[in-house]
Amino acid sequence: MAAASCLLTEDKFLCSICLNVFTDPVTIPCGHNFCKTCITQHWDSKVRCQCPNCKRLFTTRPELQVNAFICEMAAEFKQSAQQKASSSSSSEQHVSKPGEVPCDICTGTKRKALKSCLVCLVSYCETHLEPHLTKSGLKRHQLIDPVENLEGRMCRKHDKLLEMFCKTDQMCVCTLCTVSDHKAHDVVPLKEGYEGKKAELGKTDAEIQQMIQTRQLKIQEIKHSVELSDKGADREIADGVQVFTALKKSAERSQAELIDTIKEKQRKSKKQAEGFIKELEQEISALKKRSTELEQLSQSEDHLHLLKSFVSLNAAPPTKNWTNISVRLPNYEGTVVRAVYQLEETLSKLMKKLFEAEMKRIQQYAVDVTLDPDIVHPRPTQSNVRQENQGKECRCVLSKQAFTSGRFYFKVHLKKWSDWTLGVTRKLTHIKEETILSPSNGYWTVCHKWKMFGTSGYYAPAGPSILLSLKTKPEKVGVFVDYEEGLVSFHDIDTAALIYSFTGCSFPERIYPFFSPCPNNGVKIHSINDSCVLQ
Template sequence: ADTLASREIFSCSICLDHLEDPVTIPCGHNYCINCIKTHWDEKGRRMHSCPQCRKTFTLRPALVKNTMLANLVKEIKKTGLQAAPADHCYARPEDVPCDVCTGRKLKAFKSCLVCVASYCEKHLQDHYNAAPLKKHKLVEPCKKLQENICSSHDEPMKIFCRTDQQHICSHCKLIGHKYHETVPVEAERTKKQKELEMSRQKLKQRLRDREKDVTILQQEVESINQSADKAVEENEKIFAELICLMQNRSSDLKQQIRSQQETEVGRVKELQEKVEQEIAELRRNDAKLEQLSCTEDHNQFLHSYSLLSALNESTDSSSIEIRPLRYFEDLTAAVKEVSDKLQDVLKEKWTNISLTVTEVDVLLSEPVPKTRVGFLRYSREIRMDLNTANTSVLLCEGGRKTTAVKEQQSYSSHPDRFTGWCQVMSRETVAYKSTSRSLLSDECGLGFNRTSWALCCDRNGFKFVHNNSHKAVSGPQFGRVGVYLDHSAGILCFYNQHESITESLTPEKEALCFEQKISLLFLWMNLNIVASSDK
C-alpha cells in the first residue's frame, strides 16, 4: 500500500507518468510544468483551475519548480520504482483482460494462439525472452480464443474442412472428416484473403465509378444553370424590343424557364444524392472488408468471412450517361423567329413558344436505333392511370392492358377522368394537363386538338391525327404497334412489331415518322379502344 501511495504521489495526474520538472500550484497539487501549461493554454486565459480539485484562480498562477519534489522523483527513478498504472490501463468490461494478473486485471497487450491466453505488457515479457515461447503466435487481444479449441478433443483447431466448411482438430480429421478435403487454416486463410482482395478491388472500382458520376452530375447541374441563365438573358433582350404586351409574355416565359430549370436541377441533384449515398455505403463496406483483411487470427477471419460475404454479392451499379447538351437553346431560337413578326403573329404563335419550355431535356437524343437490341435499350413498361380511364375502359394486368367494354365501370369521380371519350392515359404522362377531360367535343379527343397526336388503327387501315387533321397512312395490317419517342429531338416513330426493325416504317417505305419541336404524345388504338401514353 505504501509503495502504491508513493507511486501516486510522484505521478502527474495529467500525463499519468513520473513528474517531470514538477511544479506546485496554490491548491497544493503537483504537475509536470509542461503538462499544466498545456492544460491551461487549451482552456483559454479565463480558465485557470486545478485538474484534480477544480479550484479556480482569478489570475493565472506563476509556476515555480518544486526542487525538493524534483530530487525525490529523480531518486525514485534510480531505485526503479515505477508509476502506478493509470485507470485506463485496467481492463474494462469491453476490454480483453490479462489472464495472469490477479486482483484488478490489466488490459491485455497481446493474445497467444498457442497458449490460448491473453497477457498484459508485463506478463508478456516471457514470450519475448524465453526461447521456447518466442515461437508462439502472438496476435492482437482477442476475447474468443476458446473458439479455437475443439470442444470434443480439447486441442487447437488448426485444420479447415472445405467439404463441411468448418474448423477441426487433428482428431476430428481422423474420425469424422477422413475423406473430406482438408487444409491447414493458414492455407484456407490465404485463399480467402485473395478472394477478399478481389472483392475489395471490385468495390473500389465501383466506388471510383460512383465518384466519377458525382463529378459528371455536378457538371450537369452547372451546365443546366448556365444554359438557363443564358436563355433568360437573351430572351429579356428580345422582349425588351417589343411592346408592352411582349413584356408581359417575357415575364411569363421567364417563370416557365425557371420552373423547368428547378425541375431539371432537382432531378439531377436527386440522382446525385442517391449516388453519394451509394458511395457512403461502399465506403462502409470497404471499411468492414479492410478490418476483416487485417485480422491476424485465421480462425476468427474465417468465422467473420461468411458473415460479410453478402458484401460481395452487390451488383455493379449502372453508370451515369450524359449526352451532348442542348437545354433551352431551342426556346431562344423559337422566340427570335417569333420576334420578327408583329403582335398578331405573336398572339397566334404564343402557345408553341410556351410549350417549347417543357420540351427542354438535359440529355440530347441519340440517333434513332436501327436494331431490335437498340430499341429494347429504351424500352419502358407502361401502366395506365385509372384516374383518367373512361368508364367504358376496363384496366387489367395491373394497368398494362386496356379493353373497351359495354358495361360501365364504377370508377370514382376524378378531375382527370375522360367522361366523353373512350380513352385512358398512362401514369407517366407528359401530355398537357390543360387537355379537356369532361366534354364530348373534339377538344377532348386525343389527336383532335393541338396538344396530342394519334395513330388510329382499325379494319380499314391507318391514319395519323393531330389537331383534328387526318392523314391516311398506307401499310400492311398488323396487330401490334411499336412506338419510339425522342423528346429532345422531337421524333415520334411507329413500327410494325411483326416486321424486323430494319424493315420498320420509314417515309421511304410508307411508314410514319413525324418530327415536331414540342412535347409529343402517342396513342395506341386497337379497333374501338384508345389507350394513350407518353413513352
C-alpha cells in the first residue's frame, strides 16, 4: 500500500469543494468523493441535491457511504508528506550558516561542522565525523569544538603542531622551537599553560566580581545620600509651607519662590546622583560582560584560543575610582530665613523661632578658629567711606586655619569693640598695600564704623556698600560659610536676626576667617588673641 501511494500525486486526494486532502472521505451515488463535512454543508445550503462535479440531480438526499480505500490512501499520503517535510527541515537545519564552521569534507552544499580534529587539521560534520568515533586508530585523535583556520595551529617556521607554551615569551610553540629559539626558556605543555592561564582568568574574574560588588555598594551609598537629601528637602519645604501659609496673598509669591529654590537644589543633587548611578551601572554592565566572556573562555577546551584571547580579556575594562566620589547634599541653610526676612514686620516672632532652628543646623559645622597676630593684612579701606583716625594703628588679622571646601561656622564676641570688620577673605601677599573691601578684591565682610556718612552705622562692603538697618548692636555674630554653594551669611545670635548674606560667591583656593578691630576709643591693640574671641 505504501509503495502504491508513492506513485500517486496530491491532486488525486483533494476534495473538489475545500481543495484540501480528504478528511473522512465519502462517496455519493454518481461515484464522486468528497469530505463528509464539505458535501453535507454544500447540500444544506442548496434547495436541490446535486453533485458538485458532474451536476447529477438526486430526487432524494442520498445516503453517504464511507470510502475506506480513499480514506486509507489519504492517511498514507498525509504521513508521507509529513515525513518529507520533517526530513527536509532537518537537512536545512544542518546546513552551514554564515558565521558557522563548515565541514571540510562535504562537497557542494557544506554542512555544519560538529568537531575539528587537531591531528588531521580538518573540521567534520556529523556524517563525516563517524570514522573518528568508530575506528580505533582515529579515536586517539584530539577532537575539539569546531574552529576555523586550523592552519593557524601549526608552527609557521617548522610546520609542526603548536603543542607547547613558552612562559618566558608568553607564546605557543612547537616541539622543535623548544630546542632552538626557546631552548633556555621556561616551556610547558600546552595543557599546563592552558590550566595556568585558566586559573589566572578565575582570579581576574574574582577581582571583577569584587569590583562589581564595590560599585553596587556605592550605588546603595548614593541612593542613601539621595534619601537623606529628600528628607532634607521635605523638611525645608514643610518649614517653608508652614511659614508662608501664615501669610495671606502677600506671602504666596515668596512661598513659591522658596519651594522652587529648594527643588532646584534637590534637582541638581538628584541629577548628580543619577549621573553617578548611570556611570556605575554602565561600569557594572561592562564588568558583567567581561565576566561572562571570562567564564566562557575559562570553560573552553580550546587551549590555543584561550591563550590567544588571554591578553585581551584578562584585564578588567577601564573603570573610574569611586572611592572618594559621593553625592554632595545640597545646602538649605538660610533658605527659609532669608525668604522670611523680607516679611520681618509681620513675622518677627516666627522669624525668631525659625532662626533658632536654623542655628541648630548650621552650628553642627562649628569650627575652632585661632587668630594669628603674625598674619597681618594690609589695612583695608572702603570706597566712598572717609577713614577716621588715619595714622593710628589698625590690625587686620587672619586665622591660622584656611578653608578650601565644605561648610564651616564660627562666632565672634564683639561686645568690647566699637568699630570692627568681620568676615572671610583671601590671603594677600603684599602687606603694605591698601585694599578696598569688596568681594571682587577677595573680602566678604560686614563692618561697623563710627561717624560713617556723618553717623555711626553698619554696612556690607558689597561693591558698592550696602547700609544695614539693625535694631540692636550685635554683641555676638555668627558667620556661616558654604564654600561650594558660594554663601557667606552673618547672624546676630542674641536677637535671632540675619544681618546680611553674600550669595553666589566665587572663592579663591583658600579663604580665611578675618577680623579687624579698628581704633577702639584710643586703646592700642597689641594682641588680637588676647582681646577678641573667635569660636
